[in-house]
Amino acid sequence: MQQPIIEALKYPGETITLKGWVDSKRDHGKITFVDLRDRTGVVQCVGYQMMGELTPESVVAITGLVKARPSSMTNQESPMGSIEIDVKSYEILNKAKELPIQIDGDGRDINEESRLKYRYLDLRRQRMQKTLKLRSDYAFALRQELAALKFTEVETPMLTKSTKEGARDFVVPSRFQPGKFYALPQSPQQYKQLLMTAGVERYFQFARCIRDEDLRADRGFEHTQLDLEMSFVDRDEVMQIVEGMVKAAVLKVGGKLQQQTFPVISYNDAIAKYGADKFDLRSDSEKADNILAFAWVVNFPFFKKVDKADVAEVRDGKSGWTFTHNPFSMPVPADLEKHLSGTDVGSIVTSQYDLVCNGFEVGGGSIRAHTPEILRATFKIMGYSETEIEASVGHMLEAFQVGTPPHGGIALGLDRQVMLLAGETSLKEAIAFPMSSSGRTAVMDAPSEISQEQLAELSLSITPSK
Numbered sequence: 067m068q069q070p071i072i073e074a075l076k077y078p079g080e081t082i083t084l085k086g087w088v089d090s091k092r093d094h095g096k097i098t099f100v101d102l103r104d105r106t107g108v109v110q111c112v113g114y115q116m117m118g119e120l121t122p123e124s125v126v127a128i129t130g131l132v133k134a135r136p137s138s139m140t141n142q143e144s145p146m147g148s149i150e151i152d153v154k155s156y157e158i159l160n161k162a163k164e165l166p167i168q169i170d171g172d173g174r175d176i177n178e179e180s181r182l183k184y185r186y187l188d189l190r191r192q193r194m195q196k197t198l199k200l201r202s203d204y205a206f207a208l209r210q211e212l213a214a215l216k217f218t219e220v221e222t223p224m225l226t227k228s229t230k231e232g233a234r235d236f237v238v239p240s241r242f243q244p245g246k247f248y249a250l251p252q253s254p255q256q257y258k259q260l261l262m263t264a265g266v267e268r269y270f271q272f273a274r275c276i277r278d279e280d281l282r283a284d285r286g287f288e289h290t291q292l293d294l295e296m297s298f299v300d301r302d303e304v305m306q307i308v309e310g311m312v313k314a315a316v317l318k319v320g321g322k323l324q325q326q327t328f329p330v331i332s333y334n335d336a337i338a339k340y341g342a343d344k345f346d347l348r349s350d351s352e353k354a355d356n357i358l359a360f361a362w363v364v365n366f367p368f369f370k371k372v373d374k375a376d377v378a379e380v381r382d383g384k385s386g387w388t389f390t391h392n393p394f395s396m397p398v399p400a401d402l403e404k405h406l407s408g409t410d411v412g413s414i415v416t417s418q419y420d421l422v423c424n425g426f427e428v429g430g431g432s433i434r435a436h437t438p439e440i441l442r443a444t445f446k447i448m449g450y451s452e453t454e455i456e457a458s459v460g461h462m463l464e465a466f467q468v469g470t471p472p473h474g475g476i477a478l479g480l481d482r483q484v485m486l487l488a489g490e491t492s493l494k495e496a497i498a499f500p501m502s503s504s505g506r507t508a509v510m511d512a513p514s515e516i517s518q519e520q521l522a523e524l525s526l527s528i529t530p531s532k
């Protein structure tokens with residue numbers, strides 16, 4: 067196994083082998099200096115009449131003597147500046163040709179297309195390495211909190227039936243059942259509720275959610291959310307547990323919080339005060355310091371009038387009313403009667419709670435309908451016939467008749483939180499291989515055509531667009 071470069075500090079006077087990338091090379095006549103880099107550090111390697119052939123970013127194994135540098139020559143700026151490697155021999159493990167993009171700066175001056183086409187190089191830059199590590203550390207910190215709270219991690223299917231989160235579905239044709247399709251999950255919403263029926267009581271998952279929506283700066287086709295659900299809880303209890311977990315994890319990765327107790331604001335007050343249900347509570351100096359200002363928003367209307375320009379809303383809201391957040395939510399207790407009878411629909415308040423941070427919605431959840439009557443009433447208000455209700459959520463109505471505990475949960479957007487923790491302004495900076503703004507995948511060429519043979523196998527044919 068390779069010796070991490072930072073470990074070289076432990077072996078003054080010894081000959082060791084280090085492997086890594088050529089960070090830079092300087093030729094001074096017969097002497098060549100190579101800075102060798104790996105994820106742990108950068109060390110200067112000095113070769114006499116050798117290494118001239120090395121190109122930047124080639125991968126090499128260097129064997130040499132670890133020498134303390136004279137104190138007058140110690141590079142104070144560099145953590146490994148007190149030593150250098152007196153090179154005895156080296157081997158090129160992979161020679162790098164001229165790089166298509168530069169990786170030594172922060173990369174912000176390079177166009178998106180090139181950065182994503184060569185993402186494996188783009189990720190090599192220090193800024194991106196730091197963000198990848200931050201993402202991993204933050205997810206780990208959240209997992210530790212969840213483990214301490216006795217949550218069970220459960221995976222749910224990717225090939226499934228349509229789940230409603232207000233977007234269009236991505237569908238996958240079935241080869242065995244021609245003309246039938248799976249939908250990729252817009253969220254694990256229904257499965258996590260079924261896990262409450264299953265007696266799991268505390269569930270979580272870092273879930274991939276796939277939604278066919280119009281691409282915007284703070285949204286892509288797929289995102290990762292920390293999805294969780296709990297039985298026998300009320301709204302305040304879920305908010306309290308989630309707040310404690312988020313705070314602990316943010317602090318663990320070095321994030322700074324504006325307020326130790328997240329303010330709770332009603333939807334109406336947020337609209338009156340900030341003109342939106344997501345807002346930025348930071349002062350200019352807090353923005354410069356990358357402070358995180360979290361707040362809760364509660365008491366949203368359950369339903370809204372369908373926006374006729376939004377295809378998914380038109381599909382979901384057959385009566386002209388559709389849900390604002392989540393059709394599986396429970397209304398607040400005071401509005402339950404109105405909900406069950408479908409009266410004064412516009413005034414029904416949902417138990418939804420959104421977590422906002424620095425102007426972004428970073429999470430949202432609710433207490434759920436856990437009886438067939440309440441869920442049926444929601445779909446009735448949206449104009450579904452009995453047959454349509456059975457076809458879309460019959461399985462949930464069935465599960466709600468065999469002992470489903472009261473439950474609620476939340477989903478926290480991991481990409482957005484990492485973006486904010488890293489002080490970035492684009493979601494793409496928080497994702498290893500994000501899609502381009504036009505919906506093309508990084509590095510690999512998708513979407514792309516499939517062969518006639520594959521189409522035939524799936525009983526599909528393509529109608530050319532007019």
Ligand code: ASP
Nearest residue numbers: 253255431432475476477
């Ligand atoms: N399923 C919801 C979403 O993905 C979150 C939740 O209510 O737990 O937005």
